Amino acid sequence: MKILSRSFILPLLTFCGAIVIWELTICFSGWKTQVFPDPLTVVTSIGQLIANGTLVKHTIASLFRVTAGFYLAIFLGIPLGMVLGRNTFLLCALNPLIQFMRPISPLAWIPIAMLWFGIGEPPAVFLIFLSSFFPLVVSTTLAVSSINPTYFQVAANFNLTRWEVISKIIVPAMLPEVITALRITLGIAWLVVVAAEMIAVDSGLGYLILDSRNALRMDYVMAGMVVIGLIGLALDMAMKKLGKAEAVAWGTFSQ
Amino acid sequence: MSHIILAGLSKKYSERRKKIRDAGEQLQAQSFQVLKDIDLEFENGEMVCILGPSGCGKSTLLRIIAGFDQATSGSVLIDGKQIQGPSEDHIFVYQHSALLPWMTVSENVGLGLRSIREEKQREEKIQEYIDMVELNGFESRYPYELSGGMQRRAELARALAVDPKTLFMDEPFTGLDFLTHMRMREEVVMMHLYTEKSVLFVTHDIDDALVMGDRIVILGGRPATVLLSRKLTYPHPRKITSEPELVELRREIFFMLGVPDAV
Numbered sequence: 001m002k003i004l005s006r007s008f009i010l011p012l013l014t015f016c017g018a019i020v021i022w023e024l025t026i027c028f029s030g031w032k033t034q035v036f037p038d039p040l041t042v043v044t045s046i047g048q049l050i051a052n053g054t055l056v057k058h059t060i061a062s063l064f065r066v067t068a069g070f071y072l073a074i075f076l077g078i079p080l081g082m083v084l085g086r087n088t089f090l091l092c093a094l095n096p097l098i099q100f101m102r103p104i105s106p107l108a109w110i111p112i113a114m115l116w117f118g119i120g121e122p123p124a125v126f127l128i129f130l131s132s133f134f135p136l137v138v139s140t141t142l143a144v145s146s147i148n149p150t151y152f153q154v155a156a157n158f159n160l161t162r163w164e165v166i167s168k169i170i171v172p173a174m175l176p177e178v179i180t181a182l183r184i185t186l187g188i189a190w191l192v193v194v195a196a197e198m199i200a201v202d203s204g205l206g207y208l209i210l211d212s213r214n215a216l217r218m219d220y221v222m223a224g225m226v227v228i229g230l231i232g233l234a235l236d237m238a239m240k241k242l243g244k245a246e247a248v249a250w251g252t253f254s255q
Numbered sequence: 256m257s258h259i260i261l262a263g264l265s266k267k268y269s270e271r272r273k274k275i276r277d278a279g280e281q282l283q284a285q286s287f288q289v290l291k292d293i294d295l296e297f298e299n300g301e302m303v304c305i306l307g308p309s310g311c312g313k314s315t316l317l318r319i320i321a322g323f324d325q326a327t328s329g330s331v332l333i334d335g336k337q338i339q340g341p342s343e344d345h346i347f348v349y350q351h352s353a354l355l356p357w358m359t360v361s362e363n364v365g366l367g368l369r370s371i372r373e374e375k376q377r378e379e380k381i382q383e384y385i386d387m388v389e390l391n392g393f394e395s396r397y398p399y400e401l402s403g404g405m406q407r408r409a410e411l412a413r414a415l416a417v418d419p420k421t422l423f424m425d426e427p428f429t430g431l432d433f434l435t436h437m438r439m440r441e442e443v444v445m446m447h448l449y450t451e452k453s454v455l456f457v458t459h460d461i462d463d464a465l466v467m468g469d470r471i472v473i474l475g476g477r478p479a480t481v482l483l484s485r486k487l488t489y490p491h492p493r494k495i496t497s498e499p500e501l502v503e504l505r506r507e508i509f510f511m512l513g514v515p516d517a518v
Contacts, residue, residue, distance in 0.1 A: 127334045153323055156341040158366050158417065172357035250356045251396050 015255035022161050037219040042226060045219040049085065059227060065121065069128025070189050076180065077133045081140025082170060093140065101136040106192050121185035124196040124204075131192040132185045139181030143174035176243070176251025190232050215236055256332050257299065257344075257453045259320065259513045264293040264329035265478075266315055269398060288478035289315050293329070295472060297482055300337040302447045302454040304468035306461060308512060312479040313457045314350075314425050320455065321347050321423045333421070343367060346414040349383065352406040354398040361385060361394040362407050367417030384412040388442070404435035408442070421453040428479065440466060444491055459511045461508050471504075482511055 019039050026038045033041055050056035060077050084091045106127045113123035146180050151173060197206025212220035267286045268269050289312040297303050307313045318324040320331055322340045331338050333345070341347070347368075355361050364381045370461050371377040385394055388408040389454070398406055407427055414422055424443075428436045449452055458464055473483040485504075497499045509515055 012413075150349055150351075151355060153341070153347065154353050154355065154366075156323075156343075157321075157343070159343050164369075168358075169355070172355075175357070209296055248357075250399055 034216070034218060037222050041219045045217075045223040048225055049208075049220065055223075055227065058203055058205050058208045058224075058249040059231065061201075061207075062197065062205045063231070065124045065196070065204065066128055066186075066189050066193050067191075068121075070186060071130035072125070072129045072131050073136055073185070073189075074182070077136035078140050081137045082144050082166075082174070084137070085144025085147075085174075086170070091145075095141075098134060098137060100207045104137065106131040107195055108179045110196070112149060114200055116198065119200050121201065123200045124193065126194040128189045128192055135185050135188065136178075136181060139185075140174060140178055142175035143181075144170060147173045176248040179239070179243045179248055183236065183243065186235055186239055187232065190228070194228060241253045259295075259421070259453070259455075260332040260501065261293050261295045261320070261333070262330050264316070264319065264326050266290040266319065266324075267327045270370050270425070290474075291478040291480050293474075293479075295319070297453065297455070297470065300451045301469045302444075302456060302467055303470045304464035305430075305455065305457045305472045305474065306464045306508070306512070307474035307479065309410065309459055311477070313437055313459075313474055316436070316456060316474070316479075317347075317423050317457050321345050323347070323432075340440060343378055343417050344419050345421045345423060346419040348414050348419060348422060348427050350426045350429050352403075352410060354397060354406055354410055354467055356398050359395045359397055360390060360401070363409060364413045364416050366413055376410065384416040385409075386405070387415070388412040400479060402435075403431055404439060407431065407439055408505055412418065413444070415450065419479040421455065424454065424456045425457070426457055426494060428458070429461070441466065448491065459513070461505065462495060465501060465505055465508075466493050471508070473508065473514065483508075 019154055021041055026036055028129050029036065037045070046055065056162075084094060109127060109130055110123075113126050117123040147170065151169050152165070154168050160168060193204065193208070194206035197204035198210045199205055209221050209224040212224065266289045268289065269286045295315065303325070305313050305316065315324065319326050319506055320333075320338070322338045322342065322345065338345075345511060354360075355366070358366075359380075361381050364384050365377060368377050368380050371380060374474055377453045382391075382394070385391055390405060390412065393401065393405065393409075398409070401409065410427075427443075428439055439462060443454070443456075446452075447467075456464075456467065468487055470484065470486050472481060485503075487504075489498060489501065495503065495505060506515075
């Protein structure tokens with residue numbers, strides 16, 4: 001209980017401190033509210049945006065894109081990583097290409113994505129997919145290739161079928177590392193969605209920020225930023241919870 | 256129970272080394288022989304203790320008989336049949352715990368009982384083996400929650416549950432404290448007397464071999480050959496420090512392994 005309250009109160013104090021510094025910066029900088037809105041203005045702006053429904057609409061649009069792109073990356077990236085982790089021939093063939101594609105920022109794909117998929121959902125989802133796909137493939141490959149070979153000998157000894165080797169050995173063994181990778185990758189996906197929405201769509205939190213800038217409403221811009229941060233925090237906490245599930249708890253204690 | 260015959264078994268590893276010559280670098284294939292002309296015969300239900308200095312190829316020999324590795328030449332016949340890779344008839348117990356860390360004790364023990372369709376019947380069988388190694392109360396614990404000795408016992412239960420003909424044990428007492436080691440030794444001897452399964456037991460502990468074995472095999476040299484293969488017909492429990500013949504044999508083995516003054 002004491003630990004729980006500490007892990008809640010300490011971060012709360014940090015946030016309060018950050019808001020105080022924000023407020024003080026405004027006091028001493030002498031900037032106008034239109035240029036650098038103060039915390040209270042931002043909170044009222046969030047209230048306005050919630051009241052007229054735009055914030056919910058944009059948040060849902062962004063979350064939808066992240067979910068679509070992220071799931072696509074999971075369903076394609078993790079199986080590919082599993083294959084590469086077990087098959088050294090394929091790994092040798094494909095790894096250089098993956099390492100070549102990986103450092104190209106998803107943002108560099110924006111022109112091509114727009115040309116291929118037009119304006120609307122598809123290019124945004126594609127960019128999020130790209131941002132999560134390569135890190136997931138690389139971490140899954142590493143997780144699978146580092147499984148203790150003894151476990152595969154045990155599997156052979158007890159006559160496990162190919163399917164049982166996947167479901168009883170490979171998947172549970174890689175899970176702790178893959179969940180950590182998912183946690184990091186989801187952060188990247190959330191980072192990229194805002195950038196993607198600034199170019200190709202007319203909804204989402206990225207669009208809200210861009211649109212507000214065009215209207216010179218810096219309070220809405222900052223409201224958008226605050227909401228992005230809050231959702232990012234919530235997603236990370238949810239993924240952290242997933243990492244503590246019983247099925248992967250062994251990873252923390254063994255080895 | 257199984258009748259095992261090894262005939263002319265040899266194992267070579269090919270080794271690649273770079274040798275620097277005047278003309279430049281050249282790859283030369285070299286081979287490194289581990290086992291040479293191993294001829295052995297183990298009778299039905301024998302507990303065979305394979306002794307030898309570390310790195311002499313004991314584990315390699317065991318892995319070949321269990322089907323995890325292939326001999327370069329020679330043959331392994333188990334019950335008259337050439338081995339065809341690992342199988343449920345020959346369960347291997349590892350030096351370091353090979354329990355699957357993401358499964359509970361009962362899930363691990365149930366690994367070899369997957370063929371029992373009836374849920375209740377399977378659970379009863381799992382419980383039977385967990386009770387056998389006295390791990391009742393720990394069924395739903397994960398391996399990391401158990402002590403070293405309990406992990407070995409759980410692995411033994413998992414191995415026995417499939418009712419294999421032969422158990423292969425590769426230094427299964429490594430890393431256990433003295434008392435746990437003694438207790439596990441006693442348990443393995445009791446298990447062997449009770450189930451009459453063939454056990455191939457690799458160890459570097461001479462006393463373990465003398466206390467447990469129905470037969471002692473000593474490997475040595477480089478490449479390793481069989482230095483001794485002797486049947487021990489003394490009843491259990493054995494007094495290896497007072498039975499004159501065992502004392503003499505023990506001295507002989509210490510001498511054979513190059514530490515004559517250690518007795």
